[in-house]
Amino acid sequence: MTIYYMIVFMLLMVEIVSFVILSLPLPLKVRRAILNAISNSPFAGRVKHVLKITIICILILFADSVRRVVRVTKEYDLAIAAPSTTESARSGYKASQFYAQRNLYLCGSALFLSLVVNRYYLALEAMIAAQDKMQALQTQVEASTNNAKAVEELETLRTKLETRDKEYETLAEKYAAVTKTVEKKKDI
Incomplete structure (x- = not known):
């Protein structure tokens, strides 16, 4: 295998490992830290730039493999159509066909997996x-429910205060009426 197909194979292995790491069921904090x-x-950033250039080279290798x-x-x-072809010539053709197909599948797999890893990322x-937005909204909802509870509590306290004020007014009126009657009795 030539050096550039070895590089494609190594890139394919790196893509497989990165896909497995990204696919692991990790906790949200760990996954967020990795991302x-x-x-x-x-x-x-430099690695991404080099990978883009490498993907273009692999695309060229893929076209050449096809x-x-x-x-x-x-x-x-x-x-095969020629009657004078020997078995060793046929095996040579089969070997070259195998190498060409191997290179085709290697480049195609590397291109496909790079697309999959990119989309998955x-x-x-x-x-x-x-999820971050959902957590922020949940905290806002909890805060608003706490505010709603506080508003409800404030309303109940206001109604209690109003009933107490009414009771105070009625007691004040009764007291005033009682004091008037007591003063009238004193005057008599």
């Missing part, structure tokens, strides 16, 4: 942002 480290790291598979398949079909970021 924040990836998002905010200056090293991660071309090779088509060419090798045509050569093999022509060799973006979905996780969106999910964590939504």
Whole structure:
């Protein structure tokens, strides 16, 4: 395997490991810490840039692999049609066809998995942002329910105060009436 296909294979392994790490059922705090480290790291920014360039190179290798598979398949079909082809020539064609297909599947898998990892990462970021927003809204709802309870308590206290004021007024009127009658009795 040539050096660039070894690099593609290593990238494929890194993508598999990163997908497994992102897919683990981790607690929200740990997952948020991992995603924040990836998002905010200056090293991660450089790695993302290098990966974009590498993906473009893998795309070129994929196109070349498709071309090779088509060419090798045509050569093999022509060799099979020729009656003078020996078994060793056929095995050589089969080997070159195998290598071309291996490279095709390797590049295709790396491209597909890079797309999957990227989309999964973006979905996780969106999910964590939504969970943060949900937690903020829950705290606001709890605060508003606490405020609603305080308002209800204030209203009940106001009604109690109004009833006490009415009772005070009626008692004051009764007291005034009683004092008038007592004063009239004193005057008599």
